[in-house]
Amino acid sequence: MRPGLKRMEKLMELLGNPERRLKFIHVAGTNGKGSVCAYLTEVLTQSGYDVGTFTSPYIEKYTDRIRYNGQNIADDDLLRVVNKIKPLVDQIASSELGQPTMFEVSTAAAIEYYARVAYPDFVVWETGLGGRLDSTNIVSPILTVITNVGHDHMDVLGDTLAKVAGEKAAIIKSGVPVVSAVAQPEVIETVERRAAEQHSTLYLMNRQFRIESVASMENDQTFHFSGPYRNIRDVGITMNGSHQLENAAVALMAIELLRQYYALIVEDDVLMQAMKATKWAGRLEMISGQPRILIDGAHNPEGGAALARTLRETYRYDKLHFMMGMLATKNHSGYLRHILPLVNTLILTEPDWHKKEDASRLADLSKSILNELGRSDVDVIVEPGWKTALERLQSITGQDDLAVVSGTLYLIGDVRSWILHQSDSEKGW
DSSP: OOOOSHHHHHHHHHTTOGGGGOOEEEEEOSSSHHHHHHHHHHHHHHTTOOEEEEOSSOSSSGGGGEEETTEEOOHHHHHHHHHHHHHHHHHHHTSTTOOOOHHHHHHHHHHHHIIIIIOOSEEEEEOSSSSTTSGGGGSOOSEEEEOOOOSSSHHHHOSSHHHHHHHHHTTOOTTOOEEEOOOSHHHHHHHHHHHHHTTOOEEEBTTTBEEEEEEEETTEEEEEEEOSSOEEEEEEEOSOSHHHHHHHHHHHHHHHHHHHHHOOOOOHHHHHHHHHHOOOTTSSEEEEETTEEEEEOOOSHHHHHHHHHHHHHTOOOSOEEEEEEOBTTSOHHHHHHHHGGGOSEEEEOOOSSTTBOOHHHHHHHHHHHHHHTTOOOOEEEEOOSHHHHHHHHHHHOOTTOEEEEEEOHHHHHHHHHHHHHSSOOOOOO
C-alpha cells in the first residue's frame, strides 16, 4: 500500500484519460459502503440502465471487484484489459514514480474496462481506503456519498475521527452534491466544511432526509423515507439490521438526487421492487439452514455494535455460538466489547491472510474482557485452522441455536465459498 495519486494520474494519462468518459457515483465511508453500492446498482439496473460496480475486497473471486449489470467481468475481458495496461505499468515502475500497487492496477483495469469495453450509463465506484489518497479519487463523479465514519484504519487515516473524516471527505469535488449519514458532531463539522469549501450541497441524514422504522423482522424490514423533494412510504428491504435502514435511506437520497440533477427515470414500482431485491454477500447472510450459520463481515467497533444490535433485535435462538478471525491491524477490544455479552461459545480462528491476528492473542483479550463482564460461563476455544474451527462450530450448533462467523472479509469469503460451493476462495488480492 502506497497512498498517493501520482502513479494513477500518469497511468490515466498514458491510457488517454478513459475516466473522463464515465459517470461515477463515488462512495466512501467506514461501514455500509458495499450495501449502499448494492442498493444503487439494483435500482439502476432494474430501471433499465447499464451499471458498472467497482468494490473491494472481493468475497470469493478477484473478478467480484469489477462487475457490469451485476455480473463479474469476464475472464477474457479482464485478460485483454490487463495485457493493455501491463506495459504502461512497467513504464511507470521504471520511472521515479515507482511500481504501481495492486489496487492501482485494479482501479485502472476497471476504468479501462468500463470506458472502452462495457460502456455503462453509470459506475458505482467504492473507495478502497479513506478517500483523499485512494486511487479511486482519480475520478470526477456526478454524485458523492459518504456513508459514515468510525474507528477503522486509524493507523493509516489518522488517530481521531475528525482526521479520518477529513480523509474521506476529500472525495467531495467542486459543485458535486454529497449524500451522507455521518453522525458525530466533529465528523459532521468536517464534512460540512469540505462541502462548503467545494461549493457542494450536502444532504445529511436527520437534516435534509430522515427515516422512520415501521416494522422489523428477520429478512423483512419496512420504513418511511422523508426527503427534500418528496416522501416515500412503506419501503421494504430484506437486508437485516437497523443499520441497513440507514444504508437504504442513503441510497434512496442518492437516487432522488439523480432524478433531480440528471433526469434519471425510476418508476416507483421498480424502485420498491429493487430495494426489496437487494442483497450483499457476506453481510448478515444466512448461508446454511441446518445448522443455521450466519456470516457477517463486521470487523471494527461500529460494525460490532451493529451486529450485536441485530442479533438482539432480529434473530431468535437458544444459544449463540460465535466464530471470529481478524486482521492484526483492527481495534479488537472495541469490537469484542459489543459481541461478548451475547455469546455462549467463542471460537477464535485465523484467516488465511498474511496480516492475520494470532488466535491465541484474541483468546487472551477475550478472556480478559469476559472477566470484566463477570462471565465465566463462556466456552472459549482456540483453533487457528479456519476449516477445523468451522467444523467445530457446526458440530456444537443445535437445531434451535445460531452460529455466527464474523470478522475480516478474508475469513468470510473463505467460509462462504466453502459452505456454498465446497471450494476455496481465490487468494492473493
